[in-house]
Amino acid sequence: MFSLNKLCPTITNMIRFDHSHVMVTFHQYEKDKSPRVKKALADTICDALEIHATLEEEIFYPVMRQRDAGEPFIHKAEPEHMEMRRMIDELRRTSGADPRHDKLVMELMRDVMHHVADEETTLLPHAEAKLSRDMLTDMGAKMTRRRLELVGPKAGKLAKEHAVGFSGSAAAVVVGLASALFAAKAFGPKKPWKSSPA
Ligand SMILES: [Fe+2]
Numbered sequence: 001m002f003s004l005n006k007l008c009p010t011i012t013n014m015i016r017f018d019h020s021h022v023m024v025t026f027h028q029y030e031k032d033k034s035p036r037v038k039k040a041l042a043d044t045i046c047d048a049l050e051i052h053a054t055l056e057e058e059i060f061y062p063v064m065r066q067r068d069a070g071e072p073f074i075h076k077a078e079p080e081h082m083e084m085r086r087m088i089d090e091l092r093r094t095s096g097a098d099p100r101h102d103k104l105v106m107e108l109m110r111d112v113m114h115h116v117a118d119e120e121t122t123l124l125p126h127a128e129a130k131l132s133r134d135m136l137t138d139m140g141a142k143m144t145r146r147r148l149e150l151v152g153p154k155a156g157k158l159a160k161e162h163a164v165g166f167s168g169s170a171a172a173v174v175v176g177l178a179s180a181l182f183a184a185k186a187f188g189p190k191k192p193w194k195s196s197p198a
């Protein structure tokens with residue numbers, strides 16, 4: 001039987017895509033850029049990380065804890081997310097013109113990279129070994145629905161930050177294209193395409 005879920009990415013691939021998006025944004029951050037652009041890039045990173053951590057905490061980690069409570073790396077994530085949120089608060093309160101801004105972005109990203117490395121080399125392969133493909137795509141669909149709820153109220157702000165942060169950057173095209181392709185895969189065509197009557 002046809003299932004819309006087959007068109008949806010798995011939750012593990014969605015998590016990898018979120019990580020890549022944050023990394024591409026971080027790679028745009030340069031000390032010599034204007035305070036306005038640096039602030040917009042930092043805001044994009046902070047918003048993306050907060051939404052991503054909430055999605056993992058609500059949808060991914062509870063299932064993994066239930067399946068495999070004995071695995072220590074599953075329990076490391078929560079305190080690491082809490083520390084990340086503390087650093088995000090501090091970064092948000094710091095002006096892009098403040099010399100501490102660069103340092104805070106680097107500290108946040110150093111921690112994020114360690115956390116992402118643990119998730120991508122240990123937890124995600126573990127989830128893919130333990131959970132069925134159907135379960136992973138069901139969780140991916142849940143993540144997409146919840147993401148829309150979280151992003152909806154701040155969609156305008158996110159788009160503006162992204163436009164300022166990526167202004168004049170070729171990476172904006174790459175990120176935009178990748179997001180469009182990913183969204184097309186995530187939402188899929190509900191019905192076969194039909195031409196409208198002339
Ligand atoms: Fe995480």
Ligand SMILES: [Fe+2]
Nearest residue numbers: 015052056119
């Ligand atoms: Fe993650």
